[in-house]
Amino acid sequence: MKCFVKCCKVFIIFIWQLIAASSAEFYSSTAGLEQLYKTEVILLDELQVYVNEITQHVEALQSEIDAIRMEHLSAGEGIESYLTNPVNAFRLIKRLHSDWETFESTVEGDTSRTNYLEAMAGHRQNLSFPTQDDFVGTAIALTRLQKTYQLDAGELASGMLNGIKYGAAMSWQDCFVLGQHLYALRDYNHTVPWLEQSMQLLVRQSYAEESASLDFMEAVMSYYREMGDYENALSLVNYVLAVQPERLHLMEMRFELEKLITDGVKQGLLHETLRAPGDYHSSHEFRLYEQVCRGETRPSAKSQRELRCRLQRSRLSYEVLELEELHRDPFVVQVHNIVSQKDMDYLQETARPNIQRSQVYAQDHNAKETVAAAYRTSKGATFEYSIHRSMELLSRHVADLSGLDMDSAEMLQIANYGIGGHYEPHWDCFPDNHVYLPDDRDGNRIATGIYYLSDVEAGGGTAFPFLPLLVTPERGSLLFWYNLHRSGDQDYRTKHAACPVLQGSKWIANVWIRQSNQDQIRPCGLQRDNEISLPFKEFQ
Secondary structure (H helix, E strand, O other): OHHHHHHHHHHHHHOOOOOOOOOOOOOOOHHHHHHHHHHHHHHHHHHHHHHHHOOOOOHHHHHHHHHHHHHHHHHOOOHHHHHOOHHHHHHHHHHHHHHHHHHHHHHOOOHHHHHHHHHHHHHHHHOOOOOHHHHHHHHHHHHHHHHHHOOOHHHHHOOEEOOEEOOOOOOHHHHHHHHHHHHHOOOHHHHHHHHHHHHHHHOOOOOOOOHHHHHHHHHHHHHHHHHOOHHHHHHHHHHHHHHOOOOOHHHHHHHHHHHHHHOOOOOOHHHHOOOOOOOHHHOHHHHHHHHHHHOOOOOOHHHHOOOOEEEEEOOOOOOEEEEEEEEOOOOEEEEEOOOOHHHHHHHHHHHHHHOEEOOEEOOOOEOOOEEOEOOEEOEEEEEOHHHOHHHHHHHHHHHHHHOOOHHHEOOEEEEEEOOOOEEEEEOOOOOOOOEOOOOOOOOOEEEEEEEEOOOOOEEOOEEEOOOOEEEOOOOOOEEEEEOEOOOOOEOHHHOEEEOOEEEOOEEEEEEEEEOOOOOOOOOOOOOOOOHHHHHHOOOO
């Protein structure tokens, strides 16, 4: 069993190296994760061929193969469900990011390794492998889920999400690697529980009292000491000394730690690292957004009293629209059962091979420049509505509901959210300082329509912090609201966000309609009507 600790030590050497140079990004959509799953299936077969050629059974390698095989078998027919579990996704990327290099290093000392290594070299050229960005992205996504939904590290490591068992548990090595990476990212508040979980799992192993395991625990002590977590450091010191009292150098460390704890000393990275002044993630607005995502803050009973569910006759066909009013002012409505399963399947399959990392406008809001941003993790693709009847229907439904002129609508965007996929609070309409392209005469985004093309098992709702309203994704429905007052001024109350996806795959289609030619359809009044939303412009 010493191989487990030895392999983990080898892994630490490789943790900062890339598996392969690749411009692709996989963690930000479940569609990308499917490619990684296929890669691991092939690698498992390749490794099995090598093991079968070895005359002497290699117990450590076979043990690793069996463990991953069992995890793949547990996925069964529901591969997408398996991949949308953030713990499964993290373990998949972690294995491909580093464990497979450990397997190769084990093979290097064997005379029968040549064929295997040559095959692996070919696979690295032809198959999909995660990059360092994917590994960082999965680590950050897991901590985002922890923070947003207040998840316990131990529960998450056991494969539990909000009390429901979704997938395989994380090993002590998985937890350690995550904690070590969070340490490198200077996220010390999340480092501590993951290192603690790792050590709790390690001491339960049959090889926990072997010297190699105790050496590893000593290495973890240094993390605790650097961070100023003296209690966890002392706990490990006491465990190691109880097993091997001859480690006399730890006696001095125990005395030092006990004195620091008794004296109430608060030193180390945990106490020195503070959020920068004005950090949005420490703001009241961001905390309100997280509360809405968790369902802790809801619209008052008074505000909901006048809301109605009603049927509305179609303007353009014989259809009847099933409307549910979610908010009166600003007007937010959800139309149920408006997209067929056939159309949703087509839209997803059409978008899947074309999706790229979603972009946002640069900070200067110059329409010529868009960038990927950490506050929006998803992948998307844009299409002309005229490409297919399914896309034309999406445009027609919005026109049918609102009466707006869709000639000024932007191209349809279809998006897929991956591990912890989210989009932090934002407005869809452009600010006053937005720089439009010279040929863009369509004006601001007057309204937004979001089609939900899939259900989401947990998380992934659309949150309006200022209303405060949480809309749960419902397959086949349309969510619609106006971004602007009738006066054309921005309605700051419509700031909204995509809550992190906790479990499942979230597919949506975004429809943005511009102001051009809408003045007769939604005319402004004699007085400006934007004063009611101004307090939310600089909400703190």
